[in-house]
Amino acid sequence: MMSCLRNLFLFCTLIVYSLCEIRVDLNGEWKLEDANETISTSVVVPGSVHTALISNGIIGDPYFRFNDLEYRWIVYTNWTFSRIFSIPSNITSVSTVQLVCDGLDTVSTVFINGHRVGNSVNMFLRYIYNIGKFVNPGENTIRIEFESPVSYAAKQAAAHSQYNVPPACNPPEYQGFCHPNYIRKEQCSFSWDWGPAFAPVGIWRNISVELFQAAAIRDVTAIPILSNSKDINWSLNVTTYLETGSVSKAEGEIVISLPQLGVVNTTSVTLKSGSISTHNAHFDVPMAETWWPIGYGRQPLYVVSVMFSSASGEVSVKNVTIGFRTVQLIQDALPGKGNTFYFKINYQYIFLKGANWIPVDAFQERVTKDRLKNLFQSAIDANMNTLRVWGGGIYEKDEFYKLADESGILIWQDIMFACAMYPTGEDFLLTVDSEVEYQVRRLSKHPSVIAWGANNENEGALRENWYGTSSNFSLYKADYIKLYISTIRQRYLEQHTNVPIVSSSPSNGVETEKEGWVANNPKDPLYGDVHYYNYVDDCWNVSIYDTPRFASEYGYQSLPSFSAIKSVSNPEDWSYNSTFSLHRQHHPKGNSQMLSMIKKHFTIPETNDSVADYKNMIYLTQISQAMCIKIETEHYRRHQSDVDKNNNGMTRGALYWQLNDIWQAPTWASTEYEGKWKMLHYFAKDFFAPLLASGYIVDGHLYVYAISDLTDPLINATLVVKIWSWDSFTPLLVQNYKFNLKSQSSIMVLTVTSSEILSKAGCKSRNSCFFTFGVGRMASNKIETNPLYISSFFDAKGLVQDPYLQITKVVQEGNIFTIGIKSSAIAPFVWLDVGDIKGRFSRNGFLQLEPTVTVTFYAWEVVSLQTLEDSLTIQSLTSRKPTKVQPYNYMFMYFFYFFNLVTNVLFFT
Numbered sequence: 062m063m064s065c066l067r068n069l070f071l072f073c074t075l076i077v078y079s080l081c082e083i084r085v086d087l088n089g090e091w092k093l094e095d096a097n098e099t100i101s102t103s104v105v106v107p108g109s110v111h112t113a114l115i116s117n118g119i120i121g122d123p124y125f126r127f128n129d130l131e132y133r134w135i136v137y138t139n140w141t142f143s144r145i146f147s148i149p150s151n152i153t154s155v156s157t158v159q160l161v162c163d164g165l166d167t168v169s170t171v172f173i174n175g176h177r178v179g180n181s182v183n184m185f186l187r188y189i190y191n192i193g194k195f196v197n198p199g200e201n202t203i204r205i206e207f208e209s210p211v212s213y214a215a216k217q218a219a220a221h222s223q224y225n226v227p228p229a230c231n232p233p234e235y236q237g238f239c240h241p242n243y244i245r246k247e248q249c250s251f252s253w254d255w256g257p258a259f260a261p262v263g264i265w266r267n268i269s270v271e272l273f274q275a276a277a278i279r280d281v282t283a284i285p286i287l288s289n290s291k292d293i294n295w296s297l298n299v300t301t302y303l304e305t306g307s308v309s310k311a312e313g314e315i316v317i318s319l320p321q322l323g324v325v326n327t328t329s330v331t332l333k334s335g336s337i338s339t340h341n342a343h344f345d346v347p348m349a350e351t352w353w354p355i356g357y358g359r360q361p362l363y364v365v366s367v368m369f370s371s372a373s374g375e376v377s378v379k380n381v382t383i384g385f386r387t388v389q390l391i392q393d394a395l396p397g398k399g400n401t402f403y404f405k406i407n408y409q410y411i412f413l414k415g416a417n418w419i420p421v422d423a424f425q426e427r428v429t430k431d432r433l434k435n436l437f438q439s440a441i442d443a444n445m446n447t448l449r450v451w452g453g454g455i456y457e458k459d460e461f462y463k464l465a466d467e468s469g470i471l472i473w474q475d476i477m478f479a480c481a482m483y484p485t486g487e488d489f490l491l492t493v494d495s496e497v498e499y500q501v502r503r504l505s506k507h508p509s510v511i512a513w514g515a516n517n518e519n520e521g522a523l524r525e526n527w528y529g530t531s532s533n534f535s536l537y538k539a540d541y542i543k544l545y546i547s548t549i550r551q552r553y554l555e556q557h558t559n560v561p562i563v564s565s566s567p568s569n570g571v572e573t574e575k576e577g578w579v580a581n582n583p584k585d586p587l588y589g590d591v592h593y594y595n596y597v598d599d600c601w602n603v604s605i606y607d608t609p610r611f612a613s614e615y616g617y618q619s620l621p622s623f624s625a626i627k628s629v630s631n632p633e634d635w636s637y638n639s640t641f642s643l644h645r646q647h648h649p650k651g652n653s654q655m656l657s658m659i660k661k662h663f664t665i666p667e668t669n670d671s672v673a674d675y676k677n678m679i680y681l682t683q684i685s686q687a688m689c690i691k692i693e694t695e696h697y698r699r700h701q702s703d704v705d706k707n708n709n710g711m712t713r714g715a716l717y718w719q720l721n722d723i724w725q726a727p728t729w730a731s732t733e734y735e736g737k738w739k740m741l742h743y744f745a746k747d748f749f750a751p752l753l754a755s756g757y758i759v760d761g762h763l764y765v766y767a768i769s770d771l772t773d774p775l776i777n778a779t780l781v782v783k784i785w786s787w788d789s790f791t792p793l794l795v796q797n798y799k800f801n802l803k804s805q806s807s808i809m810v811l812t813v814t815s816s817e818i819l820s821k822a823g824c825k826s827r828n829s830c831f832f833t834f835g836v837g838r839m840a841s842n843k844i845e846t847n848p849l850y851i852s853s854f855f856d857a858k859g860l861v862q863d864p865y866l867q868i869t870k871v872v873q874e875g876n877i878f879t880i881g882i883k884s885s886a887i888a889p890f891v892w893l894d895v896g897d898i899k900g901r902f903s904r905n906g907f908l909q910l911e912p913t914v915t916v917t918f919y920a921w922e923v924v925s926l927q928t929l930e931d932s933l934t935i936q937s938l939t940s941r942k943p944t945k946v947q948p949y950n951y952m953f954m955y956f957f958y959f960f961n962l963v964t965n966v967l968f969f970t
């Protein structure tokens with residue numbers, strides 16, 4: 062019976078939908094002109110001026126060398142997009158014609174057939190203009206005049222004469238434009254400490270004309286409800302937002318169905334004319350299967366199809382895809398001091414592990430589904446379960462959230478405000494209010510979206526006087542509350558999403574509210590989430606880290622690969638402190654901070670080959686970054702189940718800064734602009750592993766933890782501790798420790814005086830040894846090993862040997878290449894590189910503990926064996942220099958071996 066109904070509904074939907082709904086797609090080719098009419102060319106919509114100028118050969122690659130400065134004229138120019146479009150001849154029979162713009166970037170005036178129909182000031186808002194009065198059946202013209210966003214922001218700032226809303230401009234190193242806070246546009250498009258300033262303009266999302274008579278469904282939200290954790294009995298709140306036409310009233314029916322489950326809910330409605338009508342329905346969905354985060358179960362998704370059919374036979378249909386899950390942000394008071402801060406999905410605690418997400422490109426039209434897919438796959442492959450869409454970028458494309466829903470990657474979604482004070486004039490608040498309403502409706506149906514944050518770091522900025530606001534604190538505090546609490550939070554709560562919102566990241570969560578929304582110490586580790594950056598102290602020393610409830614940002618910079626740099630530079634740029642390198646480094650003191658962190662543990666080699674030196678710096682910055690974030694992340698994961706004497710601990714989230722790169726530059730990212738994994742991303746795969754053994758030494762004591770994200774307990778499991786001397790492939794000591802561990806928790810399995818265990822192992826000196834830890838259900842050689850280096854590499858000088866790494870074979874099977882590696886000594890940070898061939902290795906940057914290992918390269922594109930071999934190089938920290946694939950002829954191999962031995966200087970030891 063149910064399936065009959067379902068089929069009937071689908072059948073009707075198809076027939077009536079095609080008869081009644083008229084939508085004229087305006088995507089595609091438009092004409093582009095500058096205000097002085099010196100340029101007249103074409104632009105593909107969705108698209109921006111910059112990419113149109115690139116594809117028409119008017120400008121080159123904006124990312125190349127100094128082109129970000131070279132092409133500044135583009136952003137100071139006003140631009141016009143125009144085209145002709147056709148309206149069907151039956152226009153006379155429809156009452157309402159609307160121009161629906163899903164995204165205008167940003168400040169524009171819209172004309173139809175020469176008549177002004179409206180304007181836009183907010184790129185995050187969908188603009189809908191009634192254009193019935195101005196269109197004719199047949200040919201029409203549309204013209205959208207864009208004003209320079211940079212000039213607009215400056216004008217808005219100048220007009221705000223009462224008081225300053227800082228920062229006026231970001232630091233000069235950012236090489237950016239001023240006053241991004243005065244315009245509702247991607248804040249980082251005016252530049253950031255990892256990104257360029259292009260401030261593109263254009264029609265950045267879909268645009269269409271829609272015609273209807275009675276009503277059209279604009280939006281649908283569907284919120285799953287589970288009344289208790291015991292009986293899995295789902296129900297659904299479906300809200301349908303209908304745009305009604307000018308007929309006096311529209312009578313009809315709303316039919317909501319979940320075709321996969323045979324659920325149909327029908328209601329008769331009478332809609333008022335000329336407004337937005339809201340229709341709510343609540344019904345049981347008994348057969349629904351629960352949606353789970355990645356690693357915790359399946360991700361079943363269901364189509365909710367909503368159809369409005371008017372008495373006169375007009376039909377409007379909207380389908381949304383949803384998943385059934387609940388979210389709780391648990392902020393319980395802890396005995397002593399502080400609150401917990403962690404997430405439960407479907408009543409089950411989940412440690413959120415992952416990274417922060419920034420816009421994938423300065424020009425969104427270049428962000429293809431494949432690029433998004435690749436980034437998601439990289440997050441999944443690195444054992445992440447969460448991404449935070451950071452507040453200085455954009456609300457992402459639909460495909461982004463679709464990928465998250467399908468894969469089970471959880472999303473912490475910021476509202477787009479970051480690192481600034483913001484104005485609170487009436488117009489500004491009104492447009493923000495509409496933005497929140499629109500974006501929350503748009504995104505709340507996605508099961509992956511499990512948290513919202515009203516801004517990035519603005520509570521901290523105000524409390525800590527980052528922008529000189531302290532002399533007038535109460536004024537800025539009042540503005541803060543007006544914007545984030547009375548407007549954003551208020552509007553958010555009215556949407557009844559069932560997903561928690563925090564007023565800022567970092568914040569103290571409910572404690573921030575208690576303290577009047579600007580807490581005394583928004584970074585308090587005992588409450589909410591924290592952001593932690595420290596470029597001064599030694600990142601190998603775990604004592605420098607707080608042990609907060611939730612670490613939502615922390616990071617260190619590194620340089621991208623040489624192949625990434627090469628694609629946007631000339632040979633004269635290839636040194637650490639070249640004009641180009643400094644131009645790309647937007648973080649004040651960034652290069653010297655990386656350098657000083659490297660020097661704490663590594664020797665920086667100098668050769669008489671400046672390109673080799675530069676490549677070594679790239680390699681060392683990546684090692685240093687990977688090590689710092691490994692150590693910090695493991696610290697957070699270790700303390701998910703315990704609190705120390707000051708009540709620090711129960712850390713239940715670790716999202717490092719940042720997953721991806723917007724261009725090729727020194728940044729905090731773990732994957733590069735083209736998707737290539739930096740060493741950090743390979744490390745992330747290990748330090749986010751569901752089962753991990755992790756140790757550290759403080760005050761002469763070794764502490765080793767077992768950490769599990771698994772949903773079943775470990776009974777009688779084994780921790781394997783090994784002590785190695787750099788000069789032997791055989792460990793000096795192997796010890797097994799038995800333990801039990803509850804599901805999704807961490808436990809300290811071993812604590813011992815480090816000198817005691819080292820001497821027990823017969824380790825000659827601390828500098829000559831290191832530890833590895835592994836954990837498994839049973840003792841086995843297959844247990845992954847996690848190293849703990851107990852001395853800096855320059856202290857190990859002379860003890861760590863050149864491993865004379867050799868690639869012994871490369872075997873191709875389709876896009877998969879098996880690479881054999883031979884080593885004559887233990888080799889730290891073994892690094893394979895294939896230049897600009899796209900793909901990733903099964904492991905990289907690893908500690909080679911055996912004479913031979915095999916690594917797999919997964920190519921993301923078709924590549925021949927010869928091309929791969931020609932590009933492949935291998936090195937380690939203790940290699941004299943990177944080597945290429947050796948000829949398979951042994952004579953040659955030994956020749957190269959001895960040749961290396963006598964001709965090179967040992968770099969790192």
Ligand code: BMA
Nearest residue numbers: 253254255480517518614718
């Ligand atoms: C945090 C972020 C970003 C920034 C990063 C690195 O403050 O929120 O604004 O890019 O640090 O400085």
